[in-house]
Amino acid sequence: MSSxxxxxxxxxxxxxxxxxxxxxxxxxxxxxxxxxxxxxxxEHALAFATAAVIESAYSTVDDLLADPGVDAVxxxxxxxxxxxxxxxxxxxxxxxxxxxxxxxxxxxxxxxVEACRTAGVVLGTNHHLRNAATHRTLKRLIxxxxxxxxxxxxxxxxxxxxxxxxGWRLTQPDGGxxxxxxxxxxxxxxxxxxxxxxxxxxxxxxxxxLASGALExxxxxxxxxxxxxxxxxxxxxTIPHARTGFEVHGTGGSLIAEGVMTQEPVGTVSxxxxxxxxxxxxGHRENLYERSVREFIKAVNGTGEPAATGEDGVRSLAIALxxxxxxxxxRHVALRYPY
Ligand code: NDP
Numbered sequence: 001m002s003s004x005x006x007x008x009x010x011x012x013x014x015x016x017x018x019x020x021x022x023x024x025x026x027x028x029x030x031x032x033x034x035x036x037x038x039x040x041x042x043e044h045a046l047a048f049a050t051a052a053v054i055e056s057a058y059s060t061v062d063d064l065l066a067d068p069g070v071d072a073v074x075x076x077x078x079x080x081x082x083x084x085x086x087x088x089x090x091x092x093x094x095x096x097x098x099x100x101x102x103x104x105x106x107x108x109x110x111x112x113v114e115a116c117r118t119a120g121v122v123l124g125t126n127h128h129l130r131n132a133a134t135h136r137t138l139k140r141l142i143x144x145x146x147x148x149x150x151x152x153x154x155x156x157x158x159x160x161x162x163x164x165x166x167g168w169r170l171t172q173p174d175g176g177x178x179x180x181x182x183x184x185x186x187x188x189x190x191x192x193x194x195x196x197x198x199x200x201x202x203x204x205x206x207x208x209x210l211a212s213g214a215l216e217x218x219x220x221x222x223x224x225x226x227x228x229x230x231x232x233x234x235x236x237x238t239i240p241h242a243r244t245g246f247e248v249h250g251t252g253g254s255l256i257a258e259g260v261m262t263q264e265p266v267g268t269v270s271x272x273x274x275x276x277x278x279x280x281x282x283g284h285r286e287n288l289y290e291r292s293v294r295e296f297i298k299a300v301n302g303t304g305e306p307a308a309t310g311e312d313g314v315r316s317l318a319i320a321l322x323x324x325x326x327x328x329x330x331r332h333v334a335l336r337y338p339y
Pocket of ligand 1: 012013014015016017018038039040041044075076077078079099100101126127128165167181263
């Protein structure tokens with residue numbers, strides 16, 4: 001047991017993800033706990049605090065940041081609010097674990113990274129899939145040469161948006177849509193697993209009955225990576241019966257991961273070489289969000305890095321925005337990364 005003072009977390013956003021996954025993940029650590037929650041709706045903050053047994057509830061970010069028990073914040077408000085809340089937290093000297101997409105444009109995401117650098121606080125992006133034993137196994141096997149030279153990847157991330165989440169994702173012009181919600185995760189996971197960066201993207205999107213206004217609820221596309229890999233992706237809110245998956249095909253074999261684009265520590269990884277298909281042992285299946293919080297705490301303590309850094313969040317956002325630009329312009333879009 002460490003003698004270090006436990007890390008007190010303030011939740012900015014009394015959200016579904018905070019309630020379902022992050023409060024349990026924070027409280028599961030021996031050295032951290034949720035100290036406070038903030039919602040712009042004071043009654044909602046109070047109800048959330050009561051249900052999750054959190055000591056303090058606030059209705060403004062400033063009040064939460066003034067709480068001396070808050071050392072770090074977890075931001076899971078709607079996407080349009082991440083930037084201002086993260087910058088305010090950094091200026092108040094709090095470490096920041098922020099949900100994806102970090103922001104709505106690159107300048108705002110860069111401002112978040114810079115604010116945290118200037119304040120000397122940690123910034124992490126909550127790209128949970130990097131923490132999955134399955135994706136970590138894919139990354140390791142590819143790096144070990146198990147499939148030779150990777151040539152192609154396929155990401156199947158088309159799901160049906162559950163009824164209780166059919167709100168701002170389908171209606172909010174700034175921050176809604178499947179690209180900022182799901183493609184941004186594909187971008188991060190592909191970068192992580194392949195250890196390479198997309199150079200160019202091309203994509204096509206549509207409305208299939210859920211999203212409104214100019215928002216897309218389905219998108220398909222291709223990312224071309226620096227290492228020569230072509231990756232196809234299909235993301236949707238509208239597909240009730242498909243399975244998710246992540247495949248990488250190389251000169252010497254193929255890796256097939258099934259049921260892995262999910263919040264749970266589930267799914268399988270198979271290695272195919274010729275006629276032989278072998279199920280790979282992915283080792284301990286830790287809760288994805290517990291691992292995210294644990295790595296973040298290590299970074300706060302100066303003994304590691306967040307599983308996905310702020311710079312990773314900037315890159316995944318840059319890729320998602322390039323996908324959206326490709327949809328809008330019907331052209332290939334070259335990636336430009338600020339970092
Ligand atoms: P929710 O719609 O559940 O919550 C978003 C905001 O809506 C809350 O912060 C709150 O605003 C407001 N809100 C929600 N419920 C109520 C209520 N009953 N009464 C009043 N206000 C309410 O969002 P999600 O949890 O689905 O997503 C939040 C963020 O997390 C997004 O950035 C999303 O992209 C990300 N996300 C990440 C996932 C991951 O696995 N990494 C998975 C799911 C989401 P207020 O801030 O004012 O309290």
